[in-house]
Amino acid sequence: MNSHQARSAIERSLVVVIDDDESLRESLPDLLREFGFAAHAFSSAEEFLSSDSNGQTKCLILDVAMPGMTGLDLQQELRRRGQEIPIIFVTAHKDDTVRARALEQGAVEFLFKPFSDTALLEALNKAIRMS
Amino acid sequence: MEVQIEDPSGEIKHLRHCINDLISVLGLPVIWSGSEPFQIIRSLLDTLLSMLRLDFVYVRVKEPIGDAPTEMVRVAQSREQVRSQEICELVNHWLGDDHLKSPRLVRNPLGDDELSIVAVPFGLQGEIGIIVVGAQRRDFPRQTERLVLSMAANLAVLGLQEARLRSEQKGVASELDRRVAQRTRELGHANVELRKEIAERQRVEAQLRRSEAFLAEAQQLSRTGSFCWRVATDEITWSEQLYNTFEFELGTPVTIERIISRVHPGDVPMMNERVESARTCGEDFEYPHRLLMPDGSVKYLIAIAHASLDAEGRLEYIGAVQDVTQRRLSEEALAKAQSELARVARVTSLGVFTASIAHEVNQPLSGIITNASTCLRMLTADSPNLDGARETARRTIRDGNRASEVIARLRALFSKKDITIEALDLNEAVREVIALSLSELQRHRVILRPELADDLPLVTGDRVQLQQVILNLLWNASDAMNTVDDRPRDLLIRTEREEGNWARFSVKDAGLGFDPQHMNKLFEAFYTTKNEGMGIGLSVSRSIIESHQGRLWAAQNDGPGATFSFSIPCRPDTKVQ
Numbered sequence: 009m010n011s012h013q014a015r016s017a018i019e020r021s022l023v024v025v026i027d028d029d030e031s032l033r034e035s036l037p038d039l040l041r042e043f044g045f046a047a048h049a050f051s052s053a054e055e056f057l058s059s060d061s062n063g064q065t066k067c068l069i070l071d072v073a074m075p076g077m078t079g080l081d082l083q084q085e086l087r088r089r090g091q092e093i094p095i096i097f098v099t100a101h102k103d104d105t106v107r108a109r110a111l112e113q114g115a116v117e118f119l120f121k122p123f124s125d126t127a128l129l130e131a132l133n134k135a136i137r138m139s
Numbered sequence: 140m141e142v143q144i145e146d147p148s149g150e151i152k153h154l155r156h157c158i159n160d161l162i163s164v165l166g167l168p169v170i171w172s173g174s175e176p177f178q179i180i181r182s183l184l185d186t187l188l189s190m191l192r193l194d195f196v197y198v199r200v201k202e203p204i205g206d207a208p209t210e211m212v213r214v215a216q217s218r219e220q221v222r223s224q225e226i227c228e229l230v231n232h233w234l235g236d237d238h239l240k241s242p243r244l245v246r247n248p249l250g251d252d253e254l255s256i257v258a259v260p261f262g263l264q265g266e267i268g269i270i271v272v273g274a275q276r277r278d279f280p281r282q283t284e285r286l287v288l289s290m291a292a293n294l295a296v297l298g299l300q301e302a303r304l305r306s307e308q309k310g311v312a313s314e315l316d317r318r319v320a321q322r323t324r325e326l327g328h329a330n331v332e333l334r335k336e337i338a339e340r341q342r343v344e345a346q347l348r349r350s351e352a353f354l355a356e357a358q359q360l361s362r363t364g365s366f367c368w369r370v371a372t373d374e375i376t377w378s379e380q381l382y383n384t385f386e387f388e389l390g391t392p393v394t395i396e397r398i399i400s401r402v403h404p405g406d407v408p409m410m411n412e413r414v415e416s417a418r419t420c421g422e423d424f425e426y427p428h429r430l431l432m433p434d435g436s437v438k439y440l441i442a443i444a445h446a447s448l449d450a451e452g453r454l455e456y457i458g459a460v461q462d463v464t465q466r467r468l469s470e471e472a473l474a475k476a477q478s479e480l481a482r483v484a485r486v487t488s489l490g491v492f493t494a495s496i497a498h499e500v501n502q503p504l505s506g507i508i509t510n511a512s513t514c515l516r517m518l519t520a521d522s523p524n525l526d527g528a529r530e531t532a533r534r535t536i537r538d539g540n541r542a543s544e545v546i547a548r549l550r551a552l553f554s555k556k557d558i559t560i561e562a563l564d565l566n567e568a569v570r571e572v573i574a575l576s577l578s579e580l581q582r583h584r585v586i587l588r589p590e591l592a593d594d595l596p597l598v599t600g601d602r603v604q605l606q607q608v609i610l611n612l613l614w615n616a617s618d619a620m621n622t623v624d625d626r627p628r629d630l631l632i633r634t635e636r637e638e639g640n641w642a643r644f645s646v647k648d649a650g651l652g653f654d655p656q657h658m659n660k661l662f663e664a665f666y667t668t669k670n671e672g673m674g675i676g677l678s679v680s681r682s683i684i685e686s687h688q689g690r691l692w693a694a695q696n697d698g699p700g701a702t703f704s705f706s707i708p709c710r711p712d713t714k715v716q
Contacts (some may be wrong), residue, residue: 031506031538038531039509042516073581100501101582121505125512 020024021136022068025049026082028074032098032121036069043129053059053077057085065093067135069128072099072106079107083113094135098123157283160190164291171298176200177209179302183270184213191284193274194254197230200261200268203303209266230271234258253687255279260290267296312416355379362462368444370418370454384440384462403429403437421454427463439467474686498578499545506538548575562710563602565642566591566634572628573632574607580630584615590633596709598642600687605707608680612646612703615676619650619700626699637706640690645704652701654692660673660691680705 016132033060037047050056053070054077070098072079086093094134100121107118116138117131167186171179184196195214202208211222233256254273257280261267270292274280280288355378358364364381368374375393382389385401395414404427417424423445430438442483444458514531519525546573569591580587597606613632620628631647653661662681677691684691689707696702 020567029502029506031503031534031541032509035506035509035531035534035538038527039513039516042513042520053548073578075581075586078584098505100498100505100578103499103582121501122508123505124508 021068021139022046022048022061022064023067023132024056024061024065025053025069026053026074026079027069027070027071027098028052029100032071039125039128040132043132045132053079053082053085056082065131066139068093068095070095071108072096072097072103072110073101080110083110083115087113094138096128096131096135116119153281153283157287159292160283160287163190164287164294166292167378168298171295171667173303173305174298174302176299177211178639179295179298180209180211181213183291184211187291188213188215191272191274191280191287192276193272193279195226195273197226197271197273198261198268199230201266203307211355224226234269234271257285257288259288261292261299262296265298274522295579298305333705359383362465363459363559365457365459366444368456368458369449370456380551381460382458384438385430398653400474401430401432404432417444417446417456418454424456424458436645437464438462439464444586453495496545496549498582499549499575500542502578503538503542503545505534506540508536545575559601560599561602562597562599563605564595565598565605565707567642568602568606569634569644571607572606572613576610579647580613580617583617583621583628585620585630587616587630588629588631590631592633592635595634595636595642596640598687598707599710600707601683604683605687607703608683609644610645611676612705615703616646616648616650619648619652621650623650623699636709640709640711642709643704643706645694647700649696649698649700649703652695652699655695658693663693 023040025033025040025047027033027036027049028051033049033051040047048061050059050061052074056062067083070079070082077085079095080101083095084125086095092114094116095110095114097107097115097118098121099106099118100119110118116135119127119131163186167182170182174182180198180200184198187193187196194216194217197210197212200209200211210227212226214223216227234635236348253273254275255277256271256273259270259272261269270288272288297673358378358380362380362384364384365378365466366381367376373395375395375398377393382391385398387397389624399407399410399414409426412426412603413424413426423443425441425443427439427441430440434437439462441463442458442460444456446454446456500647510531514528514535517528517531523642570588573587573589577587612629616630617628620630629647629649631645633645633647634644635643635645637643661676681691684705684707687707689705691703691705693703
């Protein structure tokens with residue numbers, strides 16, 4: 009894929025942010041749009057599963073610890089449903105066990121909050137390539 | 140007229156005989172000297188019987204005091220067959236009422252012949268008694284025999300009177316001796332009683348001295364002195380211990396002014412007010428106050444007194460003053476130690492709290508960095524998006540403030556500072572702790588369900604200390620559910636108003652619960668069921684709650700898990716708006 013093709017792919021890609029924390033849920037979609045992605049945000053995994061965005065999502069930026077269904081729970085649920093959406097986990101908890109488990113289950117990247125925009129962009133590019 | 144003597148020699152013989160008899164009679168008082176009356180009479184009778192050759196002699200003697208007269212009879216040997224009793228009866232019959240006129244010749248009761256009897260009075264008028272003699276001789280009584288008889292009777296009267304006098308003297312002496320002896324016995328008895336009384340008095344005095352010594356010792360040990368204040372005269376009496384407490388010279392006069400001169404300047408207005416109130420109200424009082432001693436040290440005292448009226452109806456106070464300085468200093472040291480222990484517990488918690496702190500700070504930091512990056516991109520674009528940049532900058536500030544609040548909250552919870560008692564909203568304190576703990580609880584898959592009462596009045600206390608307790612109970616509950624996977628890790632946090640103006644805080648978990656046998660140990664220091672833990676959380680929590688005049692307790696749930704609760708008093712007449 010050349011750069012033009014890649015850019016077109018990005019412009020067509022919908023990246024979904026799922027985080028119960030308002031700060032990132034508000035700020036991250038704006039940054040993603042600056043990157044050229046289409047972006048949408050949900051405050052819980054359950055809300056995402058019941059939305060229309062479910063089938064069009066090219067990448068998930070997913071918080072680990074949330075009330076109700078956690079990020080890892082959603083990862084398992086999507087695999088159970090056969091939906092292979094690339095997932096970038098973001099979390100404020102420095103928990104290597106959870107990180108290892110997430111990567112083992114196929115996560116593209118596991119970022120600890122706060123993360124830089126370049127680290128995020130690299131992870132996104134990796135995810136888009138995989139998708 | 141010349142008298143012719145028929146037989147001069149016989150007459151001379153007779154006269155000689157009479158003279159001899161008189162001499163013998165005159166010698167009788169010598170014999171009677173010292174004799175008893177009955178001995179005198181018996182001697183008289185025996186003498187007359189033989190001297191006058193009588194057949195019998197009878198005497199009746201009146202007793203000096205009211206008793207029946209004494210009768211005595213002597214009968215010649217030739218007449219001994221006659222009983223004395225018969226003679227007495229015959230004589231009494233002969234004599235009748237007027238014995239001095241008794242007939243001289245009577246029928247002889249002792250034989251067939253007549254008997255010549257003579258009665259001679261004892262005493263001039265017969266006041267002593269009477270002597271009756273009788274003889275069968277025809278010539279009886281001759282004049283000489285009458286003379287001898289009278290002489291003997293008179294001498295006997297004298298002897299009897301002397302004997303009676305002597306007897307009376309003896310009686311008086313005897314009575315005197317008896318009375319002296321009786322009085323001596325009485326005095327001896329009184330002496331014994333007096334000795335007993337003295338001994339009893341000495342015993343009571345010793346007991347009193349012992350009791351006073353005990354009291355003084357007790358006052359010294361308990362550092363409690365007693366006093367009496369007569370309000371009308373301002374007369375004040377102190378015990379020795381009170382002098383020691385105030386460090387006044389023992390026995391020196393005590394006045395209200397002198398007492399107040401020792402009172403701590405900060406307590407003088409209160410003291411003056413209490414004294415004036417006591418003068419006018421006449422009610423019991425109890426108040427703490429301080430003394431400032433000459434060496435600059437401070438003593439803490441509690442005065443307590445009971446008002447009463449004396450015998451004249453005047454107001455007086457009897458009371459005690461206890462020096463509680465040692466106790467006060469111990470309490471302060473204990474409070475300081477508890478405060479230090481609580482701080483240690485908080486710092487210990489800090490280690491456990493690190494992950495939560497990181498989460499709480501990293502969340503807004505993440506927002507800040509993302510927003511800042513977005514903002515830069517918006518501004519450096521070919522056509523800058525100023526509205527977007529403004530919005531992201533606003534969010535950056537908001538998240539920065541949020542991070543700052545988190546830090547401030549953490550600093551408030553974990554920094555060392557003096558206890559600040561203030562009116563506070565328990566619900567707000569709970570919410571702050573929940574905010575700090577939420578992510579950590581979520582990480583442990585704890586489902587938090589707060590049920591905070593709307594009508595909870597304000598409580599009085601130290602916010603940080605109470606939040607420390609709340610935090611401790613919250614994490615204990617979370618820890619108790621760490622291994623629970625077969626049921627939701629429900630954690631119910633509830634505040635509610637209790638009867639009697641109390642506020643209750645409860646944490647109900649669905650964990651493993653606790654062994655009821657270890658109920659009492661739960662709150663002991665250094666008792667823990669956790670692999671990692673010092674076991675001071677609940678101990679410190681209970682100390683904190685008790686210092687807030689409240690109580691902390693645990694109970695097993697009907698279902699799984701346990702509920703830990705504390706109740707503290709609300710401020711009177713306050714309600715959260």
